[in-house]
Amino acid sequence: MNYEQFAYLYDHLMKDAPYDDWLTFTETKLQTYLPEGNELLDVGCGTGELLIRLTKKGYQTTGVDLSSEMLVVARDKLEANNLQVPLFEQDMRSLDGLGQFDAILTYCDSLNYLTSIEDVQVAFSSFHKSLKDKGLLILDVHSCYKMDQIFAGQLFADDEEEVSYIWKAFEGEFPHSIEHDLTFFVRNEDETYTRYEEFHQQRTYSIDEYKQCLEDAGFSVEEISADFGNKVTETSERIFFVARKK
Incomplete structure:
Protein backbone atom coordinates (compact mmCIF):
# COMPACT_ATOMS: atom_id res chain seq x y z
CA MET A 1 0.00 0.00 0.00
CA SER A 143 -9.13 4.00 29.63
CA CYS A 144 -8.99 0.43 30.90
CA TYR A 145 -12.79 0.38 30.69
CA LYS A 146 -12.73 1.25 26.98
CA MET A 147 -10.15 -1.40 26.17
CA ASP A 148 -11.84 -4.14 28.20
CA GLN A 149 -15.53 -3.36 27.76
CA ILE A 150 -15.92 -1.41 24.51
CA PHE A 151 -13.17 -2.65 22.20
CA ALA A 152 -12.63 -6.27 23.25
CA GLY A 153 -14.53 -8.74 21.10
CA GLN A 154 -16.28 -6.07 19.05
CA LEU A 155 -16.91 -5.77 15.34
CA PHE A 156 -17.22 -2.34 13.72
CA ALA A 157 -18.15 -1.79 10.09
CA ASP A 158 -18.89 1.01 7.66
CA ASP A 159 -20.36 0.45 4.21
CA GLU A 160 -19.98 3.39 1.84
CA GLU A 161 -19.75 3.59 -1.92
CA GLU A 162 -16.09 4.64 -2.14
CA VAL A 163 -14.63 2.96 0.94
CA SER A 164 -15.98 0.22 3.19
CA TYR A 165 -14.25 -1.40 6.13
CA ILE A 166 -14.57 -4.17 8.68
CA TRP A 167 -12.80 -3.56 12.00
CA LYS A 168 -12.40 -6.47 14.39
CA ALA A 169 -11.03 -5.87 17.88
CA PHE A 170 -9.66 -8.82 19.83
CA GLU A 171 -8.45 -9.05 23.40
CA GLY A 172 -4.63 -9.02 23.42
CA GLU A 173 -2.21 -11.18 25.36
CA PHE A 174 -1.49 -8.47 27.97
CA PRO A 175 -3.92 -6.94 30.48
CA HIS A 176 -5.92 -4.05 28.96
CA SER A 177 -4.54 -4.71 25.47
CA ILE A 178 -6.32 -4.97 22.12
CA GLU A 179 -5.40 -6.23 18.67
CA HIS A 180 -7.13 -4.36 15.85
CA ASP A 181 -7.63 -6.19 12.56
CA LEU A 182 -8.88 -3.82 9.83
CA THR A 183 -9.90 -4.73 6.30
CA PHE A 184 -10.67 -1.96 3.79
CA PHE A 185 -12.38 -2.26 0.41
CA VAL A 186 -11.58 0.72 -1.81
CA ARG A 187 -13.49 1.39 -5.01
CA ASN A 188 -11.41 1.73 -8.18
CA GLU A 189 -12.21 3.81 -11.26
CA ASP A 190 -13.44 0.71 -13.09
CA GLU A 191 -15.88 0.07 -10.20
CA THR A 192 -13.96 -2.95 -8.93
CA TYR A 193 -12.69 -2.95 -5.36
CA THR A 194 -9.21 -3.42 -3.94
CA ARG A 195 -8.74 -4.98 -0.52
CA TYR A 196 -6.24 -3.59 2.01
CA GLU A 197 -5.43 -4.90 5.47
CA GLU A 198 -4.02 -3.23 8.57
CA PHE A 199 -3.08 -4.72 11.95
CA HIS A 200 -2.52 -2.66 15.10
CA GLN A 201 -1.77 -3.48 18.73
CA GLN A 202 -2.57 -1.19 21.63
CA ARG A 203 -2.32 -1.38 25.38
CA THR A 204 -3.27 0.88 28.24
CA TYR A 205 -2.58 1.06 31.96
Missing part, protein backbone atom coordinates in the same frame (compact mmCIF):
# COMPACT_ATOMS: atom_id res chain seq x y z
CA ASN A 2 1.53 3.35 -0.96
CA TYR A 3 1.29 6.39 1.26
CA GLU A 4 -1.52 8.08 -0.67
CA GLN A 5 -3.72 5.01 -0.28
CA PHE A 6 -2.82 4.50 3.37
CA ALA A 7 -3.43 8.15 4.28
CA TYR A 8 -6.71 8.17 2.43
CA LEU A 9 -7.84 5.16 4.41
CA TYR A 10 -6.55 6.60 7.69
CA ASP A 11 -8.32 9.90 7.19
CA HIS A 12 -11.48 8.03 6.20
CA LEU A 13 -11.31 5.97 9.39
CA MET A 14 -10.67 9.14 11.42
CA LYS A 15 -13.24 11.33 9.66
CA ASP A 16 -15.27 11.71 12.86
CA ALA A 17 -12.28 12.16 15.17
CA PRO A 18 -12.74 15.08 17.60
CA TYR A 19 -9.88 17.26 16.32
CA ASP A 20 -11.74 20.46 17.23
CA ASP A 21 -12.24 19.15 20.77
CA TRP A 22 -8.50 18.44 21.06
CA LEU A 23 -7.82 21.97 19.85
CA THR A 24 -10.18 23.53 22.40
CA PHE A 25 -8.83 21.32 25.20
CA THR A 26 -5.26 22.30 24.33
CA GLU A 27 -5.99 26.02 24.26
CA THR A 28 -7.91 25.84 27.54
CA LYS A 29 -5.11 24.04 29.35
CA LEU A 30 -2.41 26.31 27.94
CA GLN A 31 -4.37 29.38 29.04
CA THR A 32 -4.82 27.85 32.48
CA TYR A 33 -1.31 26.53 33.14
CA LEU A 34 1.04 28.20 30.65
CA PRO A 35 -0.55 31.34 29.15
CA GLU A 36 2.72 32.46 27.53
CA GLY A 37 3.38 29.07 25.94
CA ASN A 38 3.52 29.21 22.15
CA GLU A 39 6.06 26.61 20.98
CA LEU A 40 4.26 23.28 20.71
CA LEU A 41 5.43 19.79 19.74
CA ASP A 42 2.72 17.43 18.47
CA VAL A 43 3.96 13.87 19.02
CA GLY A 44 2.13 11.33 16.89
CA CYS A 45 0.90 14.07 14.58
CA GLY A 46 -0.33 11.64 11.92
CA THR A 47 -1.59 13.34 8.78
CA GLY A 48 -1.47 16.78 10.42
CA GLU A 49 -5.10 17.55 11.21
CA LEU A 50 -4.39 19.01 14.66
CA LEU A 51 -1.17 20.66 13.49
CA ILE A 52 -3.11 22.61 10.87
CA ARG A 53 -5.62 23.81 13.44
CA LEU A 54 -2.97 24.80 15.97
CA THR A 55 -0.84 26.60 13.40
CA LYS A 56 -3.81 28.56 12.10
CA LYS A 57 -4.41 29.66 15.69
CA GLY A 58 -0.96 31.24 15.74
CA TYR A 59 1.03 28.65 17.65
CA GLN A 60 4.58 27.84 16.59
CA THR A 61 4.26 24.14 15.93
CA THR A 62 6.45 21.13 15.18
CA GLY A 63 5.22 17.66 14.29
CA VAL A 64 6.72 14.24 15.02
CA ASP A 65 5.51 10.86 13.86
CA LEU A 66 7.04 7.41 13.51
CA SER A 67 5.51 6.97 10.04
CA SER A 68 7.29 8.64 7.14
CA GLU A 69 4.21 8.04 4.99
CA MET A 70 2.01 9.97 7.41
CA LEU A 71 4.48 12.83 7.46
CA VAL A 72 4.52 13.09 3.68
CA VAL A 73 0.75 13.44 3.71
CA ALA A 74 0.90 15.93 6.59
CA ARG A 75 3.39 18.02 4.63
CA ASP A 76 1.13 18.02 1.58
CA LYS A 77 -1.81 19.15 3.70
CA LEU A 78 0.21 21.91 5.34
CA GLU A 79 1.43 23.16 1.99
CA ALA A 80 -2.12 23.14 0.66
CA ASN A 81 -3.02 25.42 3.56
CA ASN A 82 0.04 27.65 2.94
CA LEU A 83 1.51 26.66 6.31
CA GLN A 84 5.15 25.87 7.08
CA VAL A 85 5.70 23.46 9.96
CA PRO A 86 8.85 21.42 10.71
CA LEU A 87 8.12 17.70 10.58
CA PHE A 88 10.36 14.93 11.90
CA GLU A 89 10.27 11.16 11.65
CA GLN A 90 11.19 10.01 15.15
CA ASP A 91 10.20 7.57 17.84
CA MET A 92 8.52 9.26 20.82
CA ARG A 93 10.92 7.37 23.08
CA SER A 94 13.84 9.30 21.58
CA LEU A 95 13.23 12.93 20.67
CA ASP A 96 16.85 14.05 20.79
CA GLY A 97 17.87 16.93 18.56
CA LEU A 98 14.53 18.69 18.29
CA GLY A 99 15.25 21.38 20.86
CA GLN A 100 12.93 22.30 23.73
CA PHE A 101 9.30 23.35 23.69
CA ASP A 102 6.81 25.11 25.90
CA ALA A 103 4.39 22.20 25.64
CA ILE A 104 4.26 18.69 24.21
CA LEU A 105 0.97 17.20 23.07
CA THR A 106 0.33 13.54 22.36
CA TYR A 107 -3.28 12.72 21.61
CA CYS A 108 -5.47 10.24 19.78
CA ASP A 109 -4.17 7.36 21.96
CA SER A 110 -0.69 7.58 20.41
CA LEU A 111 0.80 6.42 23.72
CA ASN A 112 -1.32 3.27 23.61
CA TYR A 113 0.92 1.91 20.87
CA LEU A 114 3.62 1.44 23.54
CA THR A 115 2.97 -2.09 24.73
CA SER A 116 5.10 -2.11 27.89
CA ILE A 117 5.06 0.17 30.91
CA GLU A 118 8.84 0.43 30.54
CA ASP A 119 8.39 2.01 27.11
CA VAL A 120 5.87 4.46 28.56
CA GLN A 121 8.44 5.43 31.17
CA VAL A 122 11.11 5.96 28.52
CA ALA A 123 8.72 8.10 26.47
CA PHE A 124 7.86 10.29 29.45
CA SER A 125 11.56 10.79 30.17
CA SER A 126 12.08 11.73 26.51
CA PHE A 127 9.25 14.28 26.74
CA HIS A 128 10.75 15.70 29.93
CA LYS A 129 14.08 16.35 28.18
CA SER A 130 12.32 18.07 25.29
CA LEU A 131 10.42 20.55 27.46
CA LYS A 132 11.56 23.92 28.69
CA ASP A 133 11.65 24.53 32.44
CA LYS A 134 8.07 24.35 33.81
CA GLY A 135 6.84 23.19 30.39
CA LEU A 136 3.62 21.23 30.00
CA LEU A 137 2.90 17.72 28.81
CA ILE A 138 -0.72 17.21 27.74
CA LEU A 139 -1.81 13.73 26.69
CA ASP A 140 -4.68 11.32 26.42
CA VAL A 141 -4.94 7.54 26.53
CA HIS A 142 -7.66 4.93 26.27
CA SER A 206 -4.29 2.27 35.10
CA ILE A 207 -4.43 5.95 35.96
CA ASP A 208 -2.17 5.28 38.95
CA GLU A 209 0.44 3.61 36.72
CA TYR A 210 0.50 6.55 34.31
CA LYS A 211 0.69 8.99 37.21
CA GLN A 212 3.61 7.11 38.77
CA CYS A 213 5.49 7.04 35.45
CA LEU A 214 4.99 10.79 35.05
CA GLU A 215 6.26 11.50 38.55
CA ASP A 216 9.24 9.16 38.09
CA ALA A 217 10.12 11.02 34.88
CA GLY A 218 10.22 14.34 36.72
CA PHE A 219 6.71 15.71 36.23
CA SER A 220 4.17 17.02 38.68
CA VAL A 221 0.66 15.98 37.66
CA GLU A 222 -1.49 19.09 37.55
CA GLU A 223 -4.77 17.57 36.39
CA ILE A 224 -6.42 14.29 35.48
CA SER A 225 -9.74 14.36 33.66
CA ALA A 226 -11.78 12.32 31.22
CA ASP A 227 -13.41 12.80 27.85
CA PHE A 228 -12.26 16.38 27.22
CA GLY A 229 -12.46 17.80 30.72
CA ASN A 230 -15.08 15.77 32.55
CA LYS A 231 -14.72 14.06 35.90
CA VAL A 232 -13.22 10.58 35.71
CA THR A 233 -15.78 7.84 36.27
CA GLU A 234 -15.77 4.05 35.98
CA THR A 235 -17.12 4.32 32.43
CA SER A 236 -14.87 7.13 31.16
CA GLU A 237 -13.38 6.23 27.78
CA ARG A 238 -10.52 8.67 27.29
CA ILE A 239 -8.26 9.80 30.14
CA PHE A 240 -6.41 13.13 29.95
CA PHE A 241 -3.32 14.14 31.91
CA VAL A 242 -1.80 17.60 32.26
CA ALA A 243 1.68 17.44 33.79
CA ARG A 244 4.35 20.08 34.39
CA LYS A 245 8.10 19.61 34.17
CA LYS A 246 9.66 20.14 37.58
Whole structure:
Protein backbone atom coordinates (compact mmCIF):
# COMPACT_ATOMS: atom_id res chain seq x y z
CA MET A 1 0.00 0.00 0.00
CA ASN A 2 1.53 3.35 -0.96
CA TYR A 3 1.29 6.39 1.26
CA GLU A 4 -1.52 8.08 -0.67
CA GLN A 5 -3.72 5.01 -0.28
CA PHE A 6 -2.82 4.50 3.37
CA ALA A 7 -3.43 8.15 4.28
CA TYR A 8 -6.71 8.17 2.43
CA LEU A 9 -7.84 5.16 4.41
CA TYR A 10 -6.55 6.60 7.69
CA ASP A 11 -8.32 9.90 7.19
CA HIS A 12 -11.48 8.03 6.20
CA LEU A 13 -11.31 5.97 9.39
CA MET A 14 -10.67 9.14 11.42
CA LYS A 15 -13.24 11.33 9.66
CA ASP A 16 -15.27 11.71 12.86
CA ALA A 17 -12.28 12.16 15.17
CA PRO A 18 -12.74 15.08 17.60
CA TYR A 19 -9.88 17.26 16.32
CA ASP A 20 -11.74 20.46 17.23
CA ASP A 21 -12.24 19.15 20.77
CA TRP A 22 -8.50 18.44 21.06
CA LEU A 23 -7.82 21.97 19.85
CA THR A 24 -10.18 23.53 22.40
CA PHE A 25 -8.83 21.32 25.20
CA THR A 26 -5.26 22.30 24.33
CA GLU A 27 -5.99 26.02 24.26
CA THR A 28 -7.91 25.84 27.54
CA LYS A 29 -5.11 24.04 29.35
CA LEU A 30 -2.41 26.31 27.94
CA GLN A 31 -4.37 29.38 29.04
CA THR A 32 -4.82 27.85 32.48
CA TYR A 33 -1.31 26.53 33.14
CA LEU A 34 1.04 28.20 30.65
CA PRO A 35 -0.55 31.34 29.15
CA GLU A 36 2.72 32.46 27.53
CA GLY A 37 3.38 29.07 25.94
CA ASN A 38 3.52 29.21 22.15
CA GLU A 39 6.06 26.61 20.98
CA LEU A 40 4.26 23.28 20.71
CA LEU A 41 5.43 19.79 19.74
CA ASP A 42 2.72 17.43 18.47
CA VAL A 43 3.96 13.87 19.02
CA GLY A 44 2.13 11.33 16.89
CA CYS A 45 0.90 14.07 14.58
CA GLY A 46 -0.33 11.64 11.92
CA THR A 47 -1.59 13.34 8.78
CA GLY A 48 -1.47 16.78 10.42
CA GLU A 49 -5.10 17.55 11.21
CA LEU A 50 -4.39 19.01 14.66
CA LEU A 51 -1.17 20.66 13.49
CA ILE A 52 -3.11 22.61 10.87
CA ARG A 53 -5.62 23.81 13.44
CA LEU A 54 -2.97 24.80 15.97
CA THR A 55 -0.84 26.60 13.40
CA LYS A 56 -3.81 28.56 12.10
CA LYS A 57 -4.41 29.66 15.69
CA GLY A 58 -0.96 31.24 15.74
CA TYR A 59 1.03 28.65 17.65
CA GLN A 60 4.58 27.84 16.59
CA THR A 61 4.26 24.14 15.93
CA THR A 62 6.45 21.13 15.18
CA GLY A 63 5.22 17.66 14.29
CA VAL A 64 6.72 14.24 15.02
CA ASP A 65 5.51 10.86 13.86
CA LEU A 66 7.04 7.41 13.51
CA SER A 67 5.51 6.97 10.04
CA SER A 68 7.29 8.64 7.14
CA GLU A 69 4.21 8.04 4.99
CA MET A 70 2.01 9.97 7.41
CA LEU A 71 4.48 12.83 7.46
CA VAL A 72 4.52 13.09 3.68
CA VAL A 73 0.75 13.44 3.71
CA ALA A 74 0.90 15.93 6.59
CA ARG A 75 3.39 18.02 4.63
CA ASP A 76 1.13 18.02 1.58
CA LYS A 77 -1.81 19.15 3.70
CA LEU A 78 0.21 21.91 5.34
CA GLU A 79 1.43 23.16 1.99
CA ALA A 80 -2.12 23.14 0.66
CA ASN A 81 -3.02 25.42 3.56
CA ASN A 82 0.04 27.65 2.94
CA LEU A 83 1.51 26.66 6.31
CA GLN A 84 5.15 25.87 7.08
CA VAL A 85 5.70 23.46 9.96
CA PRO A 86 8.85 21.42 10.71
CA LEU A 87 8.12 17.70 10.58
CA PHE A 88 10.36 14.93 11.90
CA GLU A 89 10.27 11.16 11.65
CA GLN A 90 11.19 10.01 15.15
CA ASP A 91 10.20 7.57 17.84
CA MET A 92 8.52 9.26 20.82
CA ARG A 93 10.92 7.37 23.08
CA SER A 94 13.84 9.30 21.58
CA LEU A 95 13.23 12.93 20.67
CA ASP A 96 16.85 14.05 20.79
CA GLY A 97 17.87 16.93 18.56
CA LEU A 98 14.53 18.69 18.29
CA GLY A 99 15.25 21.38 20.86
CA GLN A 100 12.93 22.30 23.73
CA PHE A 101 9.30 23.35 23.69
CA ASP A 102 6.81 25.11 25.90
CA ALA A 103 4.39 22.20 25.64
CA ILE A 104 4.26 18.69 24.21
CA LEU A 105 0.97 17.20 23.07
CA THR A 106 0.33 13.54 22.36
CA TYR A 107 -3.28 12.72 21.61
CA CYS A 108 -5.47 10.24 19.78
CA ASP A 109 -4.17 7.36 21.96
CA SER A 110 -0.69 7.58 20.41
CA LEU A 111 0.80 6.42 23.72
CA ASN A 112 -1.32 3.27 23.61
CA TYR A 113 0.92 1.91 20.87
CA LEU A 114 3.62 1.44 23.54
CA THR A 115 2.97 -2.09 24.73
CA SER A 116 5.10 -2.11 27.89
CA ILE A 117 5.06 0.17 30.91
CA GLU A 118 8.84 0.43 30.54
CA ASP A 119 8.39 2.01 27.11
CA VAL A 120 5.87 4.46 28.56
CA GLN A 121 8.44 5.43 31.17
CA VAL A 122 11.11 5.96 28.52
CA ALA A 123 8.72 8.10 26.47
CA PHE A 124 7.86 10.29 29.45
CA SER A 125 11.56 10.79 30.17
CA SER A 126 12.08 11.73 26.51
CA PHE A 127 9.25 14.28 26.74
CA HIS A 128 10.75 15.70 29.93
CA LYS A 129 14.08 16.35 28.18
CA SER A 130 12.32 18.07 25.29
CA LEU A 131 10.42 20.55 27.46
CA LYS A 132 11.56 23.92 28.69
CA ASP A 133 11.65 24.53 32.44
CA LYS A 134 8.07 24.35 33.81
CA GLY A 135 6.84 23.19 30.39
CA LEU A 136 3.62 21.23 30.00
CA LEU A 137 2.90 17.72 28.81
CA ILE A 138 -0.72 17.21 27.74
CA LEU A 139 -1.81 13.73 26.69
CA ASP A 140 -4.68 11.32 26.42
CA VAL A 141 -4.94 7.54 26.53
CA HIS A 142 -7.66 4.93 26.27
CA SER A 143 -9.13 4.00 29.63
CA CYS A 144 -8.99 0.43 30.90
CA TYR A 145 -12.79 0.38 30.69
CA LYS A 146 -12.73 1.25 26.98
CA MET A 147 -10.15 -1.40 26.17
CA ASP A 148 -11.84 -4.14 28.20
CA GLN A 149 -15.53 -3.36 27.76
CA ILE A 150 -15.92 -1.41 24.51
CA PHE A 151 -13.17 -2.65 22.20
CA ALA A 152 -12.63 -6.27 23.25
CA GLY A 153 -14.53 -8.74 21.10
CA GLN A 154 -16.28 -6.07 19.05
CA LEU A 155 -16.91 -5.77 15.34
CA PHE A 156 -17.22 -2.34 13.72
CA ALA A 157 -18.15 -1.79 10.09
CA ASP A 158 -18.89 1.01 7.66
CA ASP A 159 -20.36 0.45 4.21
CA GLU A 160 -19.98 3.39 1.84
CA GLU A 161 -19.75 3.59 -1.92
CA GLU A 162 -16.09 4.64 -2.14
CA VAL A 163 -14.63 2.96 0.94
CA SER A 164 -15.98 0.22 3.19
CA TYR A 165 -14.25 -1.40 6.13
CA ILE A 166 -14.57 -4.17 8.68
CA TRP A 167 -12.80 -3.56 12.00
CA LYS A 168 -12.40 -6.47 14.39
CA ALA A 169 -11.03 -5.87 17.88
CA PHE A 170 -9.66 -8.82 19.83
CA GLU A 171 -8.45 -9.05 23.40
CA GLY A 172 -4.63 -9.02 23.42
CA GLU A 173 -2.21 -11.18 25.36
CA PHE A 174 -1.49 -8.47 27.97
CA PRO A 175 -3.92 -6.94 30.48
CA HIS A 176 -5.92 -4.05 28.96
CA SER A 177 -4.54 -4.71 25.47
CA ILE A 178 -6.32 -4.97 22.12
CA GLU A 179 -5.40 -6.23 18.67
CA HIS A 180 -7.13 -4.36 15.85
CA ASP A 181 -7.63 -6.19 12.56
CA LEU A 182 -8.88 -3.82 9.83
CA THR A 183 -9.90 -4.73 6.30
CA PHE A 184 -10.67 -1.96 3.79
CA PHE A 185 -12.38 -2.26 0.41
CA VAL A 186 -11.58 0.72 -1.81
CA ARG A 187 -13.49 1.39 -5.01
CA ASN A 188 -11.41 1.73 -8.18
CA GLU A 189 -12.21 3.81 -11.26
CA ASP A 190 -13.44 0.71 -13.09
CA GLU A 191 -15.88 0.07 -10.20
CA THR A 192 -13.96 -2.95 -8.93
CA TYR A 193 -12.69 -2.95 -5.36
CA THR A 194 -9.21 -3.42 -3.94
CA ARG A 195 -8.74 -4.98 -0.52
CA TYR A 196 -6.24 -3.59 2.01
CA GLU A 197 -5.43 -4.90 5.47
CA GLU A 198 -4.02 -3.23 8.57
CA PHE A 199 -3.08 -4.72 11.95
CA HIS A 200 -2.52 -2.66 15.10
CA GLN A 201 -1.77 -3.48 18.73
CA GLN A 202 -2.57 -1.19 21.63
CA ARG A 203 -2.32 -1.38 25.38
CA THR A 204 -3.27 0.88 28.24
CA TYR A 205 -2.58 1.06 31.96
CA SER A 206 -4.29 2.27 35.10
CA ILE A 207 -4.43 5.95 35.96
CA ASP A 208 -2.17 5.28 38.95
CA GLU A 209 0.44 3.61 36.72
CA TYR A 210 0.50 6.55 34.31
CA LYS A 211 0.69 8.99 37.21
CA GLN A 212 3.61 7.11 38.77
CA CYS A 213 5.49 7.04 35.45
CA LEU A 214 4.99 10.79 35.05
CA GLU A 215 6.26 11.50 38.55
CA ASP A 216 9.24 9.16 38.09
CA ALA A 217 10.12 11.02 34.88
CA GLY A 218 10.22 14.34 36.72
CA PHE A 219 6.71 15.71 36.23
CA SER A 220 4.17 17.02 38.68
CA VAL A 221 0.66 15.98 37.66
CA GLU A 222 -1.49 19.09 37.55
CA GLU A 223 -4.77 17.57 36.39
CA ILE A 224 -6.42 14.29 35.48
CA SER A 225 -9.74 14.36 33.66
CA ALA A 226 -11.78 12.32 31.22
CA ASP A 227 -13.41 12.80 27.85
CA PHE A 228 -12.26 16.38 27.22
CA GLY A 229 -12.46 17.80 30.72
CA ASN A 230 -15.08 15.77 32.55
CA LYS A 231 -14.72 14.06 35.90
CA VAL A 232 -13.22 10.58 35.71
CA THR A 233 -15.78 7.84 36.27
CA GLU A 234 -15.77 4.05 35.98
CA THR A 235 -17.12 4.32 32.43
CA SER A 236 -14.87 7.13 31.16
CA GLU A 237 -13.38 6.23 27.78
CA ARG A 238 -10.52 8.67 27.29
CA ILE A 239 -8.26 9.80 30.14
CA PHE A 240 -6.41 13.13 29.95
CA PHE A 241 -3.32 14.14 31.91
CA VAL A 242 -1.80 17.60 32.26
CA ALA A 243 1.68 17.44 33.79
CA ARG A 244 4.35 20.08 34.39
CA LYS A 245 8.10 19.61 34.17
CA LYS A 246 9.66 20.14 37.58
